[in-house]
Every structure is written in structure tokens, then in C-alpha cells.
Amino acid sequence: xxxxxxxxxxxxxxxxxxxxxxxxxxxxxxxxxxxxxxxxxxxxxxxxxxxxxxxxxxxxxxxxxxxxxxxxxxxxxxxxxxxxxxxxxxxxxxxxxxxxxxxxxxxxxxxxxxxxxxxxxxxxxxxxxxxxxxxxxxxxxxxxxxxxxxxxxxxxxxxxxxxxxxxxxxxxxxxxxxxxxxxxxxxxxxxxxxxxxxxxxxxxxxxxxxxxxxxxxxxxxxxxxxxxxxxxxxxxxxxxxxxxxxxxxxxxxxxxxxxxxxxxxxxxxxxxxxxxxxxxxxxxxxxxxxxxxxxxxxxxxxxxxxxxxxxxxxxxxxxxxxxxxxxxxxxxxxxxxxxxxxxxxxxxxxxxxxxxxxxxxxxxxxxxxxxxxxxxxxxxxxxxxxxxxxxxxxxxxxxxxxxxxxxxxx
Amino acid sequence: xxxxxxxxxxxxxxxxxxxxxxxxxxxxxxxxxxxxxxxxxxxxxxxxxxxxxxxxxxxxxxxxxxxxxxxxxxxxxxxxxxxxxxxxxxxxxxxxxxxxxxxxxxxxxxxxxxxxxxxxxxxxxxxxxxxxxxxxxxxxxxxxxxxxxxxxxxxxxxxxxxxxxxxxxxxxxxxxxxxxxxxxxxxxxxxxxxxxxxxxxxxxxxxxxxxxxxxxxxxxxxxxxxxxxxxxxxxxxxxxxxxxxxxxxxxxxxxxxxxxxxxxxxxxxxxxxxxxxxxxxxxxxxxxxxxxxxxxxxxxxxxxxxxxxxxxxxxxxxxxxxxxxxxxxxxxxxxxxxxxxxxxxxxxxxxxxxxxxxxxxxxxxxxxxxxxxxxxxxxxxxxxxxxxxxxxxxxxxxxxxxxxxxxxxx
Numbered sequence: 073x074x075x076x077x078x079x080x081x082x083x084x085x086x087x088x089x090x091x092x093x094x095x096x097x098x099x100x101x102x103x104x105x106x107x108x109x110x111x112x113x114x115x116x117x118x119x120x121x122x123x124x125x126x127x128x129x130x131x132x133x134x135x136x137x138x139x140x141x142x143x144x145x146x147x148x149x150x151x152x153x154x155x156x157x158x159x160x161x162x163x164x165x166x167x168x169x170x171x172x173x174x175x176x177x178x179x180x181x182x183x184x185x186x187x188x189x190x191x192x193x194x195x196x197x198x199x200x201x202x203x204x205x206x207x208x209x210x211x212x213x214x215x216x217x218x219x220x221x222x223x224x225x226x227x228x229x230x231x232x233x234x235x236x237x238x239x240x241x242x243x244x245x246x247x248x249x250x251x252x253x254x255x256x257x258x259x260x261x262x263x264x265x266x267x268x269x270x271x272x273x274x275x276x277x278x279x280x281x282x283x284x285x286x287x288x289x290x291x292x293x294x295x296x297x298x299x300x301x302x303x304x305x306x307x308x309x310x311x312x313x314x315x316x317x318x319x320x321x322x323x324x325x326x327x328x329x330x331x332x333x334x335x336x337x338x339x340x341x342x343x344x345x346x347x348x349x350x351x352x353x354x355x356x357x358x359x360x361x362x363x364x365x366x367x368x369x370x371x372x373x374x375x376x377x378x379x380x381x382x383x384x385x386x387x388x389x390x391x392x393x394x395x396x397x398x399x400x401x402x403x404x405x406x407x408x409x410x411x412x413x414x415x416x417x418x419x420x421x422x423x424x425x426x427x428x429x430x431x432x433x434x435x436x437x438x439x440x441x442x443x444x445x446x447x448x449x450x451x452x453x454x455x456x457x458x459x460x461x462x463x464x465x466x467x468x469x470x471x472x473x474x475x476x477x478x479x480x481x482x
Numbered sequence: 483x484x485x486x487x488x489x490x491x492x493x494x495x496x497x498x499x500x501x502x503x504x505x506x507x508x509x510x511x512x513x514x515x516x517x518x519x520x521x522x523x524x525x526x527x528x529x530x531x532x533x534x535x536x537x538x539x540x541x542x543x544x545x546x547x548x549x550x551x552x553x554x555x556x557x558x559x560x561x562x563x564x565x566x567x568x569x570x571x572x573x574x575x576x577x578x579x580x581x582x583x584x585x586x587x588x589x590x591x592x593x594x595x596x597x598x599x600x601x602x603x604x605x606x607x608x609x610x611x612x613x614x615x616x617x618x619x620x621x622x623x624x625x626x627x628x629x630x631x632x633x634x635x636x637x638x639x640x641x642x643x644x645x646x647x648x649x650x651x652x653x654x655x656x657x658x659x660x661x662x663x664x665x666x667x668x669x670x671x672x673x674x675x676x677x678x679x680x681x682x683x684x685x686x687x688x689x690x691x692x693x694x695x696x697x698x699x700x701x702x703x704x705x706x707x708x709x710x711x712x713x714x715x716x717x718x719x720x721x722x723x724x725x726x727x728x729x730x731x732x733x734x735x736x737x738x739x740x741x742x743x744x745x746x747x748x749x750x751x752x753x754x755x756x757x758x759x760x761x762x763x764x765x766x767x768x769x770x771x772x773x774x775x776x777x778x779x780x781x782x783x784x785x786x787x788x789x790x791x792x793x794x795x796x797x798x799x800x801x802x803x804x805x806x807x808x809x810x811x812x813x814x815x816x817x818x819x820x821x822x823x824x825x826x827x828x829x830x831x832x833x834x835x836x837x838x839x840x841x842x843x844x845x846x847x848x849x850x851x852x853x854x855x856x857x858x859x860x861x862x863x864x865x866x867x868x869x870x871x872x873x874x875x876x877x878x879x880x881x882x883x884x885x886x887x888x889x890x891x892x
Contacts, residue, residue: 073692074661075602076752076760083768115553125546128780129539135739136535143525143737178588178775185773189623192485209772213599251484282483327553329545330778342486350486358493362619363595365588368740370538371778 079215082227086205088451092435099439109474111401111462112445114260114420116325118390123383124324124374131373142369147361149176149333153372156379157333161292161318167305173335173353175360176375178367180290180319180332184254185210186363187286187315187334190342190355191252198231198253200243202261202452202459204288207254225454234455235262237424241413242270245277253278256288258295261452261461262422263398263414265300271307278313284342284352285314290332293323293391295417311337315352322419324378324387331367331375394419397464397471404475405462419464422449426481434460442477489625492637496615498861502845509849519884521811521872522855524670524830526735528800533793534734534784541783552779557771559586559743563782566789567743571702571728577715583745583763585770586785588777590700590729590742594664595620596773597696597725597744600752600765601662608641608663610653612671612862612869614698617664635864644865645672647834651823652680655687663688666698668705671862671871672832673808673824675710681717688723694752694762695724700742703733703801705827721747725762732829734788734797741777741785804829807874807881814885815872829874832859836891844870852887 092112100108120128134140148154154174162169177183185206188197195216199207208230211217218229226232231250233243241264246253255274258265266274278285287304295302304310316335320326336356341349367375377383398415405412411424425434431448438444438460449459464471502522510518530538544550558564564584572579587593595616598607605626609617618640621627628639636642641660643653651674656663665684668675676684688695697714705712714720726745730736746766751759777785787793808825815822815833825831835844841858848854848870859869874881 074694074752075605076754076762076765077600077602078755080600080760080765080768081754117551117553119548119551120542120545122546125542128542132530132535132538132542135530136532138529141527141529141735141738143527143735145738178778181775182773190487190490192487195485206772213769213772284484325551325553328551328555328776328779330775342484344486344491345488350490352486355486355490358490359623362616362623363592365591365740366738368588368778368781369738371781 077213079213079217082212082217082220083209084220088447092445092447095436095439096445106443108439108443108445109466109470110445111466111471111474112447113465114463115327115465116322117465117467118325118393120325120329120374121378121383121386121390123377123380123386127377128370128374131370135370145366145369145372147364147366148172148357149174149367150369150372153376156376160379160384162303162305165302165306167303169305169335169337173337175334175336175356176367176372177332177334177360177364178330179321180288180317181206183317183332183334184286184288186359187356188214188216189359190352191216195251196229196231196249198233198246198250200235200255200259201232201454202235202449202456203254204256204260205452207286232453232455235259235264236455237411237413242266245273250283252284252286254286254288256290258291258300258418259414260291260418261420261447261449261456263418263420264422265295265297265417267297267299268301268307271301271304275304275307275309275313279309282343283313285310287314287316289316290319291322291418292318294395294419296395297417300417305335305337311339313340315340320375320378323391324375325390326375329371329374331371393468394464397466397468400468400471400475401462401464404479408479408481415464421462421464423460423462425458425460428458431457431460437481438478442474442481444474444477487623489623492622492627492630493619494630498857502855502857505846505849506855516853518849518853518855519876519880520855521876521881521884522857523875524873525737525875526732527875527877528735528803530735530739530784531788531793531796531800533787533790533796537787538780538784541780545780555776555779555782557774557776558582558767559584559777560779560782563786566786570789570794572713572715575712575716577713579715579745579747583747585744585746585766586777586782587742587744587774588740589731590698590727591616593727593742593744594696594698596769597766598624598626599769600762601626605661606639606641606659608643608656608660610645610665610669611642611864612645612859612866613664614666614670615862617696642863642865645669645674646865647821647823652676655683660693662694662696664696664698666700668701668710668828669824670701670828671830671857671859671866673828673830674832675705675707675827677707677709678711678717681711681714685714685717685719685723689719692753693723695720697724697726699726700729701732701828702728704805704829706805707827710827715745715747721749723750725750730785730788733801734785735800736785739781739784741781803878804874807876807878810878810881810885811872811874814889818889818891825874831872831874833870833872835868835870838868841867841870847891848888852884852891854884854887
């Protein structure tokens with residue numbers, strides 16, 4: 073008799089974006105004349121850089137030629153891309169990472185979701201609150217969450233680390249037993265980033281406790297503050313305690329094109345059955361080559377092009393355009409007397425709802441009175457209640473218009 | 483203290499292809515003047531079809547245009563591709579599959595490897611022997627294998643179903659308790675295919691026992707026999723017991739381009755904690771959308787092009803060319819008095835080593851005396867000992883040359 077993985081029964085519905093869509097559809101149907109501006113979605117809108125498109129088309133042409141055609145590639149990614157990543161993202165910042173510590177993949181969602189397969193079943197995990205739901209859900213599926221407490225909106229065996237105005241959006245080190253912690257910086261959804269000194273505390277804690285840090289750096293390219301590290305490996309000691317996730321999705325507009333990578337240092341070990349050191353690099357290599365077959369050659373050539381002089385400049389212009397939108401949002405909100413955070417090192421602005429409104433109430437008010445769509449902070453976790461996310465991924469014109477309307481909110 | 487998933491410690495090294503590479507390298511180094519022909523690799527060599535390349539380039543151009551650019555797509559795949567699959571691969575054969583039962587992915591290796599996440603931890607699995615190693619290894623990683631018996635070369639908790647000359651390469655129904663079985667037809671590595679009557683017995687067994695069939699149809703497009711079903715859903719009752727995996731890898735030369743799909747019927751249920759029915763379609767949808775972010779839009783357009791009139795004809799010509807090679811191998815071997823199987827519905831020919839030689843001994847003989855590389859059958863499992871795999875993915879010229887040499891073997 074075929075029985076299913078019962079952990080799936082503990083998953084909570086992910087109603088956030090479907091509920092947003094439902095409310096927006098209901099409103100636009102009732103008010104078809106209204107010009108609704110969407111600043112809720114965490115997806116890029118600017119086209120792929122011309123250098124990327126050219127590289128993709130060149131690679132496609134190669135695939136049409138008998139001598140140049142490529143079948144199965146290395147599961148870990150082609151050396152041309154791994155070397156470009158090492159040179160462009162690490163060596164250029166004085167961080168020494170070797171080519172074979174880079175694992176090219178089709179997305180950071182996949183990698184952050186799959187990495188927990190290397191954990192023991194009883195591994196105790198911690199996440200920040202609010203949080204990107206994939207970290208939690210993939211551990212629920214694997215049976216590490218404990219039961220769901222509907223009243224608290226939390227799983228019993230997961231440690232939640234609030235990040236709020238009160239702690240300046242810097243999670244406190246866990247007090248209880250934690251074996252692995254997910255940190256995202258610059259953060260989705262709060263838009264804030266951990267400074268070197270903050271991250272150093274986490275690295276020291278992890279090394280002292282034999283814990284693992286899953287460092288999600290998908291928004292790295294948006295960093296402008298000089299005291300915010302671009303890689304966790306800029307922090308002394310990180311190679312013995314941290315895995316880093318990076319993506320071309322937001323960096324280079326690859327959300328629909330799909331390419332990312334993960335760094336698993338060779339100095340990184342977990343404990344085996346008898347307390348022996350087990351290489352996480354070797355484990356991930358085995359996992360990656362058993363359950364994955366590499367990213368499309370054509371797409372890897374596109375990703376490589378983001379490191380060329382021309383490609384890097386084009387990608388930079390797109391990032392700058394989004395960051396100009398973030399500035400418009402941030403200035404506009406503050407000008408309107410609304411407390412707003414993030415936006416300096418990320419495309420997300422996290423605002424405190426005026427008058428302590430509930431996140432969903434503010435969503436409704438914004439939608440109906442200003443015709444602007446954002447994302448209720450409570451959708452990302454309990455500590456997100458009373459907050460609201462706006463994104464800088466729209467056009468400049470729409471962003472300006474939305475902020476003007478926000479300023480006139482009663 | 484971070485502890486690792488101890489099941490990884492039970493994985494056996496996968497030495498097959500690295501050992502082949504080592505022996506070939508040693509030989510060619512010692513005999514640089516020899517013209518070694520490789521018929522060992524299971525990878526395509528013919529370029530992508532022109533219609534596919536054109537579609538990829540057109541999609542890349544769209545991604546460069548503000549109005550046409552696409553960010554995140556549906557995790558399950560774009561409707562244009564899912565509809566083309568339904569029409570081209572199912573409706574055309576009189577099989578009714580709905581669009582939302584199709585899950586587009588980046589590879590059947592990934593899907594066959596990931597599907598076991600839906601199984602209970604104590605699910606008892608069965609595989610054929612010889613077998614594609616991914617089915618076994620991914621269940622080892624998940625803790626379903628039991629210990630490895632080095633003497634037998636088998637895991638204690640996995641049921642192995644031999645497929646050999648003796649049973650005409652049709653696996654017998656399991657005698658013991660089995661909850662899920664992996665069937666690959668046309669088969670890698672034996673090249674043989676299950677006929678409708680064979681498959682009907684499996685479907686009936688699965689429905690009678692509440693078991694699940696994981697049906698790997700990656701080589702479907704190579705079928706020429708009229709009594710071999712192209713889809714398990716051609717068999718009555720399959721929708722309540724089977725998941726089907728399909729791939730563009732061998733079908734359309736996508737091994738380095740990456741696109742595949744999996745069919746999970748909505749009539750398919752497993753048992754939950756309290757014996758209740760749980761929809762596998764809903765579970766896989768949740769898994770797919772939580773841990774995967776869709777296949778590149780550009781690549782999906784390439785896959786779609788294999789269903790256009792022009793694309794389908796081009797892809798057909800490639801398949802026909804490979805199958806002509808298979809015929810050359812099969813006829814040559816038989817002409818040389820060697821028993822050979824498969825090759826009629828698949829690009830693989832499975833031969834019985836002359837004089838009952840061990841697979842690796844025949845490998846060495848073939849390499850040194852005929853300068854031809856194949857794959858030892860014992861590398862795919864205990865029941866593969868005494869067998870040997872040749873593939874039809876080379877050029878016609880090389881295939882003919884290799885077979886001439888084989889005929890002259892002493």
C-alpha cells in the first residue's frame with residue numbers, strides 16, 4: 073500500500089499572493105476605470121541586457137553546428153561560468169574561492185530548498201521572522217518543523233528570530249539549541265542588510281557552536297552601503313560555517329531565464345554518525361550530480377555575459393534604475409511622515425503602517441484609496457504584522473505616480 | 483552541533499563511467515596511434531533541430547524587448563508548452579491527459595530523483611536489475627534502502643527484479659511487499675521495451691495492491707514496434723496507479739539544453755496517516771512550486787518547436803539516423819554470432835558477452851583488440867553481469883567501422 077510523506081500534511085496554505093490577486097481582481101472588476109499600479113511583486117520588469125541576449129543567441133547557433141553542439145555538461149556548471157563567477161564576484165573583492173566550490177544551478181529557490189537534504193532529520197533550524205517561506209516549507213516537508221501552532225502562526229520545532237524596528241532589523245543570536253540558521257541579506261522582505269559587524273557575530277556564534285549558516289545573498293548586487301559585506305566570506309571564519317547562495321535572477325533580470333549558483337567551501341564539515349567530520353562539499357557534489365543534470369549550456373553562456381565589460385555595465389544600469397525607484401519610494405514615504413526601512417541596499421522598502429494599522433487593512437486602504445498594490449508584511453510571518461512591502465521593480469513613471477498618490481492618502 | 487544526513491554514508495561510489503574513462507585514457511596514452519571509437523556514452527551527438535534553434539533565438543529576442551520580456555513564469559510550465567505536449571504526445575495517441583496534469587521540468591533525472599520525496603519514509607521500493615542508478619541512489623539518500631550488502635551488491639530493503647534473457651527482459655511481479663516500483667521502457671540499459679500485455683499486468687498488480695508505478699518513458703520516441711505502448715496511459719487503469727516521466731533529452735537532443743516533463747494524473751492517490759486518500763497531483767504541485775521555479779522561458783519555446791510540423795520532421799530525421807545506427811549494430815552483432823537484444827525500440831543494444839565473459843573482461847578485450855568503447859553491463863547491477871551495452875548515438879561512419887572491427891574479433 074503506497075503511503076505518502078505525511079509531513080506534507082503540516083504545510084500551511086500559501087495564501088499571500090493568491091489572496092492579493094483575489095482582492096486586486098475584485099477591486100479592478102468593480103472599478104474598471106481605475107489605473108491600479110502594482111508595487112507588490114518581487115519580480116524584475118526590465119529586459120535582459122543586450123550582451124546577455126547576444127550570448128544566448130550565439131550559444132544557440134553553436135548548438136546547431138555538428139562540431140560545436142554540446143550534450144550533457146558538467147552537473148556543477150561549465151568552467152567558463154564558474155571561473156567568471158570566481159573572478160567577478162569573489163577575487164575582485166579579495167575573497168578566495170576556488171572554481172570547484174561553485175555549483176551552478178537553475179535557481180536559488182531550488183538550492184535553498186534542496187540544501188536541507190544534507191541535514192540530519194533532527195537538525196534544529198532557525199529562521200528570521202519575517203522570512204522567505206521556502207526555508208520553512210522545505211524543512212516542513214522533511215519533517216523538521218514539529219506541529220503548526222495556528223494561534224501563534226509558528227511551527228513548534230523551528231526557532232523564529234524576529235527582525236523589527238526594535239532590534240534595527242538585526243536578528244539576535246538564538247538562545248536555545250539551533251544547528252542551522254537561514255540568513256538573507258540584503259533581506260527579502262525587509263530590504264535591510266546586515267553590516268560586517270553584525271555578520272561577524274553570527275559567524276563567531278556558528279563556529280563556536282558547530283552550527284551552519286545558510287546565507288542567501290540573492291540581492292547582493294543592490295548593496296550600496298560600504299559597511300555591508302557582499303559575501304559572507306568577507307567575514308573571517310565564514311568558510312568553516314557558511315554556505316552562500318547567489319542568483320542572476322534579480323542581479324541580471326534572470327527570473328524567467330533561470331541561473332544561480334551556490335558556494336560550498338571545502339573547509340566546511342558537519343558531524344557524522346560517530347562524531348566524525350563529513351565534508352558538506354562532497355555531500356552537495358553527490359546530491360547535485362545525482363539529482364540534477366546541469367543548467368542549459370545556452371543559459372550558462374548568457375550568465376557568463378553578465379561578467380563581460382559590456383554586460384556588466386548594462387546590468388549595472390538596470391540595477392541603478394531599480395535603485396532610483398527605491399530612492400523615490402523611500403523619500404516619498406518619509407516625506408509623507410511614514411516610517412520606512414530598507415531600500416538602500418535592496419529593491420525592497422519595508423514600511424511601518426501608519427497608526428499601527430494591521431497589514432491587510434493597510435493593503436485594502438492603499439488599494440481602494442490610492443489604487444496601489446503592495447504586499448502585507450504579515451504574510452511573511454508574525455513579526456511582519458504592522459509592516460508593508462513595496463518594491464522598486466516597477467517603471468520610474470509608475471513608481472513616481474504611486475508615491476504621489478500615497479502622499480495624498482488620508 | 484550540525485549533524486549530516488547519515489543516509490549519504492550508505493551511497494556506493496559510482497565508478498562505472500569514471501572507471502571507463504580511466505581505462506580508455508590509459509589505453510589511448512599507451513597507444514596514441516589507435517583510432518578509438520566510443521559507443522559507450524548515453525549522450526546524443528546530433529545538433530539541435532534548426533526549428534528549435536530558431537525558436538530559442540526568437541524567444542531570446544523577446545526577452546530583450548520591454549513589452550515582451552518575461553520574468554517568473556508558472557513553475558509548472560507555460561501553457562503553450564503544456565498544451566503542445568498534451569496535443570502532440572497524448573491526444574494524438576487517443577490518450578486523454580489534461581494540461582494541468584503536465585509538469586514541465588529541467589530533466590527526467592531530476593524528476594525521477596525528486597519524486598520519492600512524496601513517499602513515506604518506510605515506503606518499500608522495487609527496481610529492475612540492471613537499472614538506471616538514480617532511482618536507487620535517491621532512495622538511499624532518503625533512508626529507504628537499508629544497509630548495503632557488498633557481497634550481493636544490493637541494498638537490503640530494496641527489491642530487485644532481474645531482467646535477463648531468461649525472462650525475455652520482462653520483470654516478474656514482485657513476490658514480497660512493494661509499495662512503489664520504477665519501470666523504464668524502452669529500457670536503459672537493456673534497450674528492450676515492455677509490450678502492452680506486459681505493462682497491463684503491472685498496472686493491474688499496482689491497482690490491486692495500491693502500489694505506485696514510476697514509469698520512465700525517456701526513450702519513447704525511439705519505439706518502432708506496434709505492440710509497445712508509447713505511454714503507460716494507453717493501458718486501462720494506469721491513471722490510478724502511475725506517474726509518467728518524459729524528456730526532450732534523447733527525443734530532441736536536449737541533453738545539454740534541458741527540458742522534460744512529468745505527468746501526474748489527478749486520479750492518482752496515496753494513503754495518508756489515517757488511511758485517507760491523498761492526491762499525488764496536489765502534493766507534486768506543492769513540491770514543484772516550493773522547490774522549483776520553472777524552466778527558462780527561452781528553453782520552453784525551444785521545446786515547443788519540436789511539436790511544430792517543421793520541428794517534428796527535423797527531430798524525426800535525427801531519431802531515424804540513430805535508429806539506423808542501432809540496426810547496423812544489431813545486424814552486425816548477430817552476423818558475428820553474438821546474441822544481441824534491444825535496438826528495435828531504443829538507441830541501446832544489449833549484448834551477451836561471447837563465451838560468458840565477465841562484462842569488464844569483454845570491455846578490455848573490445849578496447850584493446852577492436853578499439854571500441856562500450857559499457858559493461860555489470861555496472862548497472864548484478865543481473866547485468868555477462869552483458870554489455872552499445873549505443874547508437876555515434877555517427878553512422880563510426881558505427882559501421884566499429885561493427886566491422888567487432889566482427890573480426892577473435
